[in-house]
Amino acid sequence: MSRTTRSPLSIVGHGWAILWTLISVLPFIFIVLLAFKSTTAIYTDPIGLVGVDWKPQNFVDAWNGPPGGGGFGFYLINTVVVAAIAITLSLVLGSFTAYFLSLASARVRRIGVVILLVTTITPVVLLLIPYYQAVNLLGLLSNPPALAIIYVALVLPNTVLILQSFYLGFPPELREAAALDGLGPLRTFFTVVSPLSRGPLVAVAMLNGFNIWGETQVAIVMLVQAQSRTVPIGLFAFQGEFQSNTGAIFxxxxxATVPVLIAYLIFNRQVTKGIALGGVFR
Structure with missing residues (x-):
């Protein structure tokens, strides 16, 4: 009886999983296909496989960058530097803030959550002019580490909200045991809580990394010089006013997608575990 009952649900579940996988993978396959075609073939026969003008040179052109640009190697290095600084600082500050916010009284916690929610719904475009004026005043335009600090401010509210949901469910018995051993709140955080928070921290790091890796609104304003550009802004350089190298863009x-896929494949298990432990989507 149970097998008969579960069989249709199992078929539907597997079918949905296959469909979702195809929906997720097909866009990337399509991008890879277009990356090997000439600009003419992209516009005349984008999905064709036979009799089209293949152009593997697109990858060489993309890596070298357009004339006057910094080259894709510079873009990747800048993006990795920005992402590494922003992710590290957001995790350190976010986990620290989230933990002690979870220990606060219910009233203080509600006020903190409201403030964080307001910051998350504030459009980034409203902050561009203040950010630009501050960075320009400090002489830090076209400075990737300065851009990373801005990204920390942008991702920190979500980081705190996500981690706080995990710390609220953290077993109080562990904190009480640490207190009996003479550990204060600060040492408890570093020696007990943080080592057990690896899953949620990795999940938040991946979510922040995805957002930072493809961000364009702030980067296009702050990174003026060609050699300071990140990957998304560097790709814009292939799009000219009168012509564009579409194949090199793809x-x-x-x-640019390969490092993200590699990172996800490496940390997929920790991300899934972190989401389950932290109740990210509650």
Missing amino acids: AGLTI
């Missing part, structure tokens, strides 16, 4: 997108 080749650049392919190259």
Whole structure:
């Protein structure tokens, strides 16, 4: 009886999983396909496989960058530097803030959550002029680490909200045991709580990394010089006023996606575990 009852649900579940996988993978396959075609072939026969003008040179053009640009190697290095600084600082500050906010009284916690929610719904475009004026006043335009600090401010509210949901469910018995051993709140956080928070921290790091890796609104304003550009802004350089190297753009997108896929495949288990432990989507 149970097998008969579960069989249709199992078929539907597997079918939905296959469909969702295809929906997720097909866009990337399509980008890779276009990356090997000439600009003419992209516009005349985007999905064709036979009799089209293949152009693997697109990857060389994408890596070298357009004339006067910094080259894709510079873009990747800048993006990695920005992402590493922003992710590290957001995790340190976010986990610290989230933990002690979870220990606060219910009233203080509600006020803190409201403030964080307000910051998350504030459009980034409203902050561009203040950010630009502050960075320009400090002489830090076209400075990737300065851009990373801005990203920390942008991702920190979500980081705190997500981690707080995990720390609220953290077993109080562990904190009480640490207190009996003579550990204060600060040492408890670093020696007991943080080592057990690896899953949620990795999940938040991946979510922040995805957002930072493809961000364009702030980067296009702050990174003026060619050699300071990140990957998304560097790809814009292939789009000119009168002509564009569309094949190189898709080749650049392919190259830029590979590190993200590798990172996800490596940390997929920790991300899934972190989401389950922290109740991210509650």
